[in-house]
Amino acid sequence: MEIRVQEDPFDLGAEANAFAARQTGMGAVVTFTGIVRDIEGGLDMMEIEHYPGMTEKAIAGIAGEALDRWSLGDVLVIHRHGKLAAEDLIMMVATSAPHRVDAFQAAEFLMDYLKSRAPFWKKEVAGGSEGWVAAKDEDEDALSRW
Amino acid sequence: MEIRVQEDPFDLGAEANAFAARQTGMGAVVTFTGIVRDIEGGLDMMEIEHYPGMTEKAIAGIAGEALDRWSLGDVLVIHRHGKLAAEDLIMMVATSAPHRVDAFQAAEFLMDYLKSRAPFWKKEVAGGSEGWVAAKDEDEDALSRW
């Protein structure tokens, strides 16, 4: 399991290649990448706050549960905080598994839990005004399938 | 939609970065990569046969159906044929979407259909003997969920 919470950008391609290269006997690698959307138009900045100390611990708990539930090779989670612009990469997960179903399920599980159970909060700054992104009921509901 | 059927290796990281970079307004990018497994130990080679002419057409049909069913930005499919060794990358798909559920669902749909409906056949060569990989009932059954 590898977890990185960082302010710096990350390189999706380099991470995906390095992750895939260090697997053996894994027939499937899945990656998910989250990207800043300028939904209304005119987004100046997205600022992501987190809870230092708790964040890594919460993500490690989620990743550990994924490793328990599915037959996986490894799990990678990278999540940025601080100031981001539209089209910047926010975060990524990668999973490897002997079989594709496990890799997909684990990646979806990680995303559902990272959305609602890891201590990050997104604020959008656009046209001089700012607002916290509201949690969506559908994201909370998504947890019930696991 | 971009579809490539090729004998040459491909660079997962370069493809993932290029795919993500050409999206706009897509909050989610999912990639799946299929890798040669040496299941029994001693795999000398995997040889993938395909049906030139039909292959691209069949994949385009599957990708088109994914684009119809989900709200997607784009779909990429790369599939190799010819001789591969253990741990070589066989194929990848990438999907982008405004929301993660669409990107995940479309990638799983593509994989389920590529497994059983695109004209590729895998042969394993190990210790001087060779055998065609048998299709799995579970792969055929996986189609029924869509």
Added chain:
Amino acid sequence: MDVLYFAWVRERIGHPKDTVDSTASTVRELVEELRGREERYAVAFADLDALRVAVDQELTDFDAPLAGAREVAFFPPMTGG
């Protein structure tokens, strides 16, 4: 009409392609004609449940009509991905 074979179907028959002059009106009738050619064809086409067929590069079934078809391909269940 071109008849193509892939994977173990190709290996059992011994070559990847035949050009046939057939009066078969369905894939199933074409299979009957091919079975009658030689023992290795009979072996390759022994169990239709183990085979798939494409007519003009579209997956179909053994009851598909052949009127106007230019290319028929036989192969085992696919194992891509």
Added chain:
Amino acid sequence: MDVLYFAWVRERIGHPKDTVDSTASTVRELVEELRGREERYAVAFADLDALRVAVDQELTDFDAPLAGAREVAFFPPMTGG
């Protein structure tokens, strides 16, 4: 005991952290004490349904006991990923 605030809870209260000397036995009792401090605390804690709480960096609920707790954090529902 350290009490931390994140996102709009932090903004409404005006600072990220208080060090409190509390006799509260549950999170809910701590919230009552904080509400009594100043108007901006009352505003921040007006609707507990809009808040989440972690005790010693573990998510929990408002009925959680505080015996031995060193750090309590209040924040809105998380929006990671």
